[in-house]
Amino acid sequence: xxxxxxxxxxxxxxxxxxxxxxxxxxxxxxxxxxxxxxxxxxxxxxxxxxxxxxxxxxxxxxxxxxxxxxxxxxxxxxx
Ligand code: HEC
Numbered sequence: 001x002x003x004x005x006x007x008x009x010x011x012x013x014x015x016x017x018x019x020x021x022x023x024x025x026x027x028x029x030x031x032x033x034x035x036x037x038x039x040x041x042x043x044x045x046x047x048x049x050x051x052x053x054x055x056x057x058x059x060x061x062x063x064x065x066x067x068x069x070x071x072x073x074x075x076x077x078x079x
Pocket of ligand 1: 007008010012013015027028042051052053055056058070
C-alpha cells in the first residue's frame, strides 16, 4: 500500500492528492474513475493510441502491473 501511494504521488502535482482534482485546475481528477477506464486511458497513452502531451512519456514509465494497481487505487478513492 505504501509503494502504491508513492506511485500515485507521482500524479499529485498535476491531478491532485490521491486523484482529487486541484480546485480550479483544468485537469481531470482521477479519484473514482472506473478501473477499466483508467487502464484503457493509460494503455492508450503508452501505445500512442491516445495522443497526449505529457502522459505518453509518463505512462511509458509504468508496467502493466503497476497500471492495474493504480487503477484499483484511484477507483477506490471517493470522488
Ligand atoms: C506534469 C503533469 C502530469 C502528471 C505528473 C501526470 N499527469 Fe496525467 N494528465 C496530464 C495531462 C496534461 C493530461 C491530458 C492529456 C495530455 O495532454 O497528456 C493527463 C491526462 C490523464 C488521464 C486521462 C484523464 C481523462 O479522463 O481523460 C489519466 C488517466 C492520467 N492523466 C493519469 C495519470 C497518472 C496515473 C499519473 C501518475 C502516474 C499522471 N497522470 C501524472 C498531466 C499530468
